[in-house]
């Protein structure tokens with residue numbers, strides 16, 4: 001039976017409040033690091049375990065598209081990353097320079113990321129499906145000096161633009177085209193295998209501290225041109241603490257994070273956090289495929305699964321037949337991030353996989369999970385949960401020229417703001433110091449997302465500041481309307497926008513993608529309008545519904561409401577072309 005709250009049997013109470021600074025100091029002590037002493041992400045993620053009884057434990061299990069698998073232990077990972085760090089030194093790369101990676105989820109990517117961190121370079125991942133221009137724009141903006149890529153990606157995406165990238169000194173190419181022929185045809189590059197084999201195997205002792213820059217992640221570009229957010233090595237404290245608390249990840253677990261390492265989730269939780277905890281991670285090189293994913297979950301005996309609403313919606317769309325008779329006895333915890341998780345998806349988890357899906361909230365800028373539904377707390381489908389320990393959140397109202405005003409009254413919509421000081425807070429927007437400064441006021445980071453907090457302290461996502469609809473005096477969050485449309489059995493996905501309206505200011509319009517084999521006709525449109533009116537009331541329900549084949553998504557899979565709106569109004573689709 002569907003209820004407002006899914007109770008947790010183990011411990012329904014909240015953790016006791018802990019002073020944030022004291023909490024992070026405790027995490028640092030646990031990892032045997034200090035605020036200003038040596039601190040390096042790769043040392044904590046890899047070398048620490050390689051020097052322990054865990055050395056031969058599998059760190060990563062790589063699954064390839066052809067059905068092959070390769071296990072890499074912590075010991076092997078330490079040796080490979082030592083070589084890559086030594087190679088960077090031998091090439092004359094300097095600490096703090098930017099190393100880009102552009103390839104699929106292959107072992108070399110993981111060695112390059114962790115080796116570069118060990119060396120003290122700044123790592124920036126490029127999403128594998130980017131075309132030449134987004135690749136060029138990002139490398140140029142960060143003045144990247146090293147790129148690790150594959151032969152096929154280099155040929156298609158980098159070679160035509162290489163002359164336009166004078167900062168790019170060294171390109172290491174993983175041969176995916178088959179041997180010498182490929183290498184000969186790639187002038188001005190180094191072969192990954194040869195270079196790594198020739199590099200010194202001497203163990204590298206990193207000399208970074210918490211404040212040294214480590215990671216450069218570009219945002220998804222949902223609201224405009226992607227921004228480059230910089231994080232320091234100290235961010236790893238957040239990765240470690242939140243994976244344990246919000247994902248319930250334990251050292252003996254098999255963990256699968258489906259996010260691509262080209263995005264912050266794939267880096268923070270797909271690479272770093274499970275290693276620091278000492279778990280085993282599954283890495284699948286193949287693209288999304290519903291049937292394949294179900295096999296991986298079962299056959300690899302995944303215990304903790306971290307995915308995204310877009311993937312869950314695709315699994316839901318695949319239909320119930322695919323799940324018939326399947327069991328996942330090893331699966332203990334499922335979490336999702338990146339977009340609002342419709343209550344319908346939480347219940348789908350319960351009914352199809354036997355477990356609810358736990359939504360959590362964070363951003364590229366926050367570097368790690370900030371608000372979460374956890375294994376221990378009662379779960380309200382549709383809510384994002386509560387701040388994790390060490391994070392202090394507020395709901396605020398911004399008035400131009402005034403300090404943000406904190407809203408104490410429950411269920412009042414305001415901007416989500418976080419008290420500064422958590423370790424993975426971003427340290428800058430690349431090349432945009434003014435924009436960075438504008439994100440902060442009175443010791444608060446202003447997230448740009450609107451939320452409400454209920455009387456129990458649970459946070460509910462309302463929408464981005466830019467997406468919220470103001471209609472006849474009501475503030476309408478698109479997520480609420482989309483979630484209600486998703487309840488209808490015919491609907492696979494919905495995107496909701498505000499359209500200028502002479503009387504109401506804005507009127508609500510919904511774009512709806514239907515499930516397979518459902519016929520889009522006038523009867524269904526009327527049925528959906530009536531369903532929404534019944535559930536939301538006439539003031540909030542859409543006035544218009546349009547059927548769509550698909551909705552525009554960012555490369556990371558998020559619905560782009562700004563494009564739906566621009567198309568509806570016949571406006572230009574934005575100036576983000578250079579980075580998208």
Ligand code: ATP
Nearest residue numbers: 219220221222223338339340360361362363364461
């Ligand atoms: P850009 O900043 O370039 O417009 P983006 O904000 O989508 O892109 P990310 O940092 O990848 O880039 O995404 C963070 C945003 O995603 C959050 O600010 C929020 O709007 C949305 N988001 C993430 N998790 C959740 C969630 N659990 N519920 C609702 N929204 C979420």
Ligand code: MG
Nearest residue numbers: 219220223363
């Ligand atoms: Mg953003």
